[in-house]
Amino acid sequence: MLNLQRVAMFVAVVEAGSFTAAAATLRQTKAAISFNIGRLEADLGVALLLRTTRRLALTQSGEAFYTRALRLLAESDALEQEVRQNHLSLSGELTVTSTAEYGARKVIPALAAFAQQHPQLQVRHVSSSAHADLISERFDVAIRLGKLADSSYRAAAIERFTILPVASPGWLAAHPVTTLAGLAEADWILHQRLASPRRWSLTGPEGAVEMEISGPARFSSDSASALLAFAAAGCGVALLPEWLVRQPLVEGRLQRLLPQYRFPEQGVYALWPDSRHLPARVRAFIDFLRAWVTEGGVSAEIN
Template sequence: MINLNRLAMYAAVVEAGSFTAAADALGTTKAVVSFNIKQLEQELGVALLTRSTRRLALTEAGEGFYGHCARLLREAESAVDEARSGQTALSGSLRVTASVDYGNLVVAPALAAYAREHPALRVSYRAGSVHADLIAERLDLAIRVGALEDSSYRATRIGQFRLWLVASPALLAQHGVLRTPQALAALPWLANRPG
């Protein structure tokens, strides 16, 4: 069977007009291109190119062969593109966990839309404030707030948020407007801690 790489090298030589220019275009050496063209001519049993120190020309057989090569290479590239484009549908399973508030508000609706786009993909979602062991619990993705604790995981920041200190108007009316962070200690307050 004919090596398609050799056909691609032959087409590159014809299109570039020289072995050196073809080698540059292909990211290889002139010697590699020359060797492959000689091998191709031996396999075909016909001379495709006439060479001199200053000039490169196609033989009659080389002209006809180039037309077929160019068409064949275009068809091969088209077949590869078509095969790759058919791989857009995702399948398998995707297991995701996220914190309860953010997860229920943002992650769950996004996962539902994603699952509709990829019906062959089984998506499972778990909300919780406890940081899960991704490996032990076979989770693919955890969406969390804060710094990455385990350096063996890969993390990407997907957003940011602000923390706000809030008080009801009734509390401020009773205790006055706070002027310093130390004044907080004297006020009744609620803390939210991960469980």
């Protein structure tokens, strides 16, 4: 395989007319230039230059190689510029994965607004609660909710949100909950993707307290939308993001339990593969999404 650095040295020698002049142009020693040209000729198996004490001339093979070398170096330059431009400019494909619920309310509206500002950008969004392998599945960034687990990915905080225990009015009428002990013993609808869905640290009138759900859990799901639907159908208590249950609470389809107690806030994070060079479109979108949710984007329903 050709060493492009040696090819560039060969071209510099031809254009400068001597090893000494080429060495000055390239800011290298004459010995280094001579050594690399010699290695290039050895790799090709032909002599490219005729060297005398008074002048330097191209062999017939050298003339043909020089012409092709100019095109090769120009193409190499163009390729380098194209790759850098794609990395630095907001073009190409931006691939994002998020949960369906947060995606519909925040990520997709933000992606739509972001793409309108950058018409050369192509957007691919995948709704999933699974923790994708960003590299093998070719995702630029994943938006994940909850407690950030240790991983090899880089991460940036996007926002924080509160979670609320909710149930339907019908279920509460049949199973009134007035104390923390009663909440722990209630019929719970558990989120399967939580590491410890039954153990919680709460803040209440008496300060920090621990609660362990001891009641039955006939229903569970890995989807917040499913938990919401179970709760609205009167299946028990579900712990859900405030932004997801805001409208059902306003409409009276759900009710909040024990508002004097607060569950720990949860985070929203952007995760991306640990790489030395983060494409500009990825960094720009992460910054855009953070500003979008903080300022309450035009199409956003929350915050």
